[in-house]
Amino acid sequence: xxxxxxxxxxxxxxxxxxxxxxxxxxxxxxxxxxxxxxxxxxxxxxxxxxxxxxxxxxxxxxxxxxxxxxxxxxxxxxxxxxxxxxxxxxxxxxxxxxxxxxxxxxxxxxxxxxxxxxxxxxxxxxxxxxxxxxxxxxxxxxxxxxxxxxxxxxxxxxxxxxxxxxxxxxxxxxxxxxxxxxxxxxxxxxxxxxxxxxxxxxxxxxxxxxxxxxxxxxxxxxxxxxxxxxxxxxxxxxxxxxxxxxxxxxxxxxxxxxxxxxxxxxxxxxxxxxxxxxxxxxxxxxxxxxxxxxxxxxxxxxxxxxxxxxxxxx
Amino acid sequence: xxxxxxxxxxxxxxxxxxxxxxxxxxxxxxxxxxxxxxxxxxxxxxxxxxxxxxxxxxxxxxxxxxxxxxxxxxxxxxxxxxxxxxxxxxxxxxxxxxxxxxxxxxxxxxxxxxxxxxxxxxxxxxxxxxxxxxxxxxxxxxxxxxxxxxxxxxxxxxxxxxxxxxxxxxxxxxxxxxxxxxxxxxxxxxxxxxxxxxxxxxxxxxxxxxxxxxxxxxxxxxxxxxxxxxxxxxxxxxxxxxxxxxxxxxxxxxxxxxxxxxxxxxxxxxxxxxxxxxxxxxxxxxxxxxxxxxxxxxxxxxxxxxxxxxxxxxxxxxxxxxxxxxxxxxxxxxxxxxxxxxxxxxxxxxxxxxxxxxxxxxxxxxxxxxxxxxxxxxxxxxxxxxxxxxxxxxxxxxxxxxxxxxxxxxxxxxxxxxxxxxxxxxxxxxxxxxxxxxxxxxxxxxxxxxxxxxxxxxxxxxxxxxxxxxxxxxxxxxxxxxxxxxxxxxxxxxxxxxxxxxxxxxxxxxxxxxxxxxxxxxxxxxxxxxxxxxxxxxxxxx
Ligand SMILES: [Zn+2]
Numbered sequence: 001x002x003x004x005x006x007x008x009x010x011x012x013x014x015x016x017x018x019x020x021x022x023x024x025x026x027x028x029x030x031x032x033x034x035x036x037x038x039x040x041x042x043x044x045x046x047x048x049x050x051x052x053x054x055x056x057x058x059x060x061x062x063x064x065x066x067x068x069x070x071x072x073x074x075x076x077x078x079x080x081x082x083x084x085x086x087x088x089x090x091x092x093x094x095x096x097x098x099x100x101x102x103x104x105x106x107x108x109x110x111x112x113x114x115x116x117x118x119x120x121x122x123x124x125x126x127x128x129x130x131x132x133x134x135x136x137x138x139x140x141x142x143x144x145x146x147x148x149x150x151x152x153x154x155x156x157x158x159x160x161x162x163x164x165x166x167x168x169x170x171x172x173x174x175x176x177x178x179x180x181x182x183x184x185x186x187x188x189x190x191x192x193x194x195x196x197x198x199x200x201x202x203x204x205x206x207x208x209x210x211x212x213x214x215x216x217x218x219x220x221x222x223x224x225x226x227x228x229x230x231x232x233x234x235x236x237x238x239x240x241x242x243x244x245x246x247x248x249x250x251x252x253x254x255x256x257x258x259x260x261x262x263x264x265x266x267x268x269x270x271x272x273x274x275x276x277x278x279x280x281x282x283x284x285x286x287x288x289x290x291x292x293x294x295x296x297x298x299x300x301x302x303x304x305x306x307x308x309x310x311x312x313x314x
Numbered sequence: 315x316x317x318x319x320x321x322x323x324x325x326x327x328x329x330x331x332x333x334x335x336x337x338x339x340x341x342x343x344x345x346x347x348x349x350x351x352x353x354x355x356x357x358x359x360x361x362x363x364x365x366x367x368x369x370x371x372x373x374x375x376x377x378x379x380x381x382x383x384x385x386x387x388x389x390x391x392x393x394x395x396x397x398x399x400x401x402x403x404x405x406x407x408x409x410x411x412x413x414x415x416x417x418x419x420x421x422x423x424x425x426x427x428x429x430x431x432x433x434x435x436x437x438x439x440x441x442x443x444x445x446x447x448x449x450x451x452x453x454x455x456x457x458x459x460x461x462x463x464x465x466x467x468x469x470x471x472x473x474x475x476x477x478x479x480x481x482x483x484x485x486x487x488x489x490x491x492x493x494x495x496x497x498x499x500x501x502x503x504x505x506x507x508x509x510x511x512x513x514x515x516x517x518x519x520x521x522x523x524x525x526x527x528x529x530x531x532x533x534x535x536x537x538x539x540x541x542x543x544x545x546x547x548x549x550x551x552x553x554x555x556x557x558x559x560x561x562x563x564x565x566x567x568x569x570x571x572x573x574x575x576x577x578x579x580x581x582x583x584x585x586x587x588x589x590x591x592x593x594x595x596x597x598x599x600x601x602x603x604x605x606x607x608x609x610x611x612x613x614x615x616x617x618x619x620x621x622x623x624x625x626x627x628x629x630x631x632x633x634x635x636x637x638x639x640x641x642x643x644x645x646x647x648x649x650x651x652x653x654x655x656x657x658x659x660x661x662x663x664x665x666x667x668x669x670x671x672x673x674x675x676x677x678x679x680x681x682x683x684x685x686x687x688x689x690x691x692x693x694x695x696x697x698x699x700x701x702x703x704x705x706x707x708x709x710x711x712x713x714x715x716x717x718x719x720x721x722x723x724x725x726x727x728x729x730x731x732x733x734x735x736x737x738x739x740x741x742x743x744x745x746x747x748x749x750x751x752x753x754x755x756x757x758x759x760x761x762x763x764x765x766x767x768x769x770x771x772x773x774x775x776x777x778x779x780x781x782x783x784x785x786x787x788x789x790x791x792x793x794x795x796x797x798x799x800x801x802x803x804x805x806x807x808x809x810x811x812x813x814x815x816x817x818x819x820x821x822x823x824x825x826x827x828x829x830x831x832x833x834x835x836x837x838x839x840x841x842x843x844x845x846x847x848x849x850x851x852x853x854x855x856x
Contacts, residue, residue, distance in 0.1 A: 023643075082506035083503055084489035084503060085489065085490075088489045106640045107640050116491060139642065144623075144673075147634060148637065236651075236653040306681060310682075
């Protein structure tokens with residue numbers, strides 16, 4: 001990205017573009033940025049949404065902070081909002097943000113998104129792309145998804161390899177693939193847990209910090225000795241947390257491969273861990289998604305599990 | 315009181331009793347299709363009148379266009395039109411304009427007669443037909459009045475200098491990379507920037523209702539008694555439905571309208587409340603305007619703009635199409651609607667888009683098997699025989715755009731795909747051979763709301779240049795008419811009510827001054843439409 005207006009550079013608002021596949025951990029990362037940004041800094045997030053179902057919805061905290069939802073403008077049947085106009089409105093408002101983050105849609109090319117914004121008022125702050133360690137090699141080889149994945153990765157100034165602890169090799173194969181595709185530094189991360197995460201500083205540090213020399217490549221975490229698979233059960237009807245818990249207990253008892261599950265419902269949060277199903281009160285601010293994320297060994301019968309959950313709760 | 319409509323011939327579009335000469339109607343429904351003789355058991359016992367006003371004409375079931383966008387055409391009706399193909403718009407005929415010289419001459423003419431001081435917004439320019447036109451070219455026509463050309467495929471505006479000022483393009487160019495001031499171009503999101511000013515100018519306030527009112531005559535003029543609108547409203551669903559319900563409801567409206575929600579529009583506009591909001595909207599149904607228990611989804615980009623996802627060997631110039639949803643996750647988008655038993659409509663243009671859509675339906679059918687799900691692929695730009703057979707196996711049907719091949723086939727041969735694949739655009743013939751239901755639509759304003767023209771296009775496979783593209787993919791005359799009557803009804807899950815003529819069904823008819831089954835399909839677009847009948851009420855065409 002070329003800088004065109006250096007004089008008042010310090011007054012320009014940094015704009016970070018966050019790209020990557022749906023389910024790659026973008027939304028989780030945004031929530032971490034909002035939660036852990038240096039005190040008092042106001043971040044406005046533009047979500048360039050195309051109405052995608054977020055498969056991670058059950059695993060992430062409620063979205064907080066200022067968000068501006070945008071629609072994708074390229075459709076015969078919908079003429080969408082203008083990202084340029086939305087950026088202008090925020091930046092020229094009486095109370096402009098300290099930092100802008102654009103969460104690009106899963107099918108966007110993040111470098112094209114990064115081209116928006118008046119450079120006299122906005123300072124490009126890099127493109128961060130999230131990559132799912134459990135899925136990226138498959139996506140890259142798939143004839144439908146491959147080209148887009150390659151272009152997203154090639155556009156990155158910093159790659160974050162997420163869900164390494166869910167990959168059977170701790171993310172080693174995905175890391176090797178990424179390093180073969182891009183010169184950009186790659187940091188690896190477990191499922192973007194809330195503890196730890198020095199890369200939050202890295203992401204917010206901006207372009208000048210994205211010097212490969214400064215980044216200590218995180219070693220992939222210890223590989224787990226089994227591969228994992230995640231799926232989402234989303235009933236189309238309202239269902240009580242207790243009913244989900246009862247059904248989940250029954251499904252877990254007949255499907256030993258099912259390891260973990262979590263879902264936020266209106267009247268409680270359902271967990272499955274270590275073979276035990278529990279229901280906790282729903283924390284304030286955690287929007288009920290009414291969905292259950294299920295994590296299990298590969299090769300489990302997820303259709304059967306989803307079918308049984310439906311059968312037992314209807 | 316029974317009304318009997320007599321005709322030279324009635325084509326019922328039900329092969330069980332294909333032809334008749336009289337249709338008897340009571341309280342809006344057909345009580346018998348037959349002849350004055352066969353009707354005697356009814357007529358000898360009940361009061362009746364014989365309406366022989368159509369005795370020299372031909373009656374077919376009222377035509378159905380299952381994919382029409384009143385909201386978009388309302389926007390465009392507020393513009394002047396200069397299009398590569400002819401259009402009959404309410405109160406004006408738009409002749410076909412091809413060639414740069416003819417297009418520019420028409421612009422001069424429009425400019426000269428346009429009210430002083432008002433911006434001139436012209437829809438229909440397309441470089442393929444009209445050559446390139448930039449800011450300087452438009453400034454040559456006027457440097458006082460804003461002149462905006464709106465591209466035929468909706469993805470771009472071309473502006474003169476006053477228009478750039480009017481649409482605040484100079485400021486926009488600072489924020490949006492898709493604005494080129496020198497060339498006068500505003501495209502994709504850059505066009506979105508201009509639309510913030512253009513849209514309210516065209517359909518702000520009362521204008522939307524006025525334009526929707528005009529649109530009633532377009533539907534009627536096409537001989538259409540039922541339209542479907544998948545993904546209604548471009549923005550502000552409440553405002554749109556307000557206007558629609560007040561304008562398209564009532565005895566003066568000669569057609570039924572079925573709305574199919576695009577779930578992503580609801581998610582975007584109403585967030586967590588989207589399901590509740592949809593239920594509220596569905597409760598607004600009236601006599602003429604109903605909501606189908608269906609939902610619309612998207613796979614890949616637009617056909618006309620060459621944004622469909624084309625598999626190997628790709629586009630000739632090497633450019634790539636766009637995805638409108640993650641091709642890996644389409645099943646996740648659809649799943650909640652599938653579980654609710656909604657019928658699924660998927661916008662698909664390219665063969666790769668079709669793979670993504672079929673993978674999703676395949677997965678959902680394994681998760682939650684459904685009989686008679688009637689999933690429909692809309693537009694159906696490019697596909698293969700292997701995909702057609704897979705669709706048959708999955709129970710997925712085809713609703714093809716009836717105009718892609720006619721309007722754009724030549725360009726897809728010469729520039730984008732080459733002859734072999736261009737001949738496979740909307741390959742409806744093999745779909746029928748594979749036993750798949752085939753219906754046709756206009757996607758108005760993508761194509762004109764003239765089902766007899768769409769049926770003709772798919773029965774002849776003629777392009778604008780007069781070439782026949784993919785002869786073996788033509789529809790038989792019967793299948794072509796079925797595609798705008800009973801097959802369209804079946805795909806909307808309304809075939810028990812409309813789409814053919816039989817006792818018990820709605821008395822929705824179209825009255826033609828010629829018999830399409832006696833005429834060559836090339837002549838179908840010229841058959842005068844004398845009237846339509848909706849629920850037994852006659853609506854004469856002028
Ligand atoms: Zn459409």
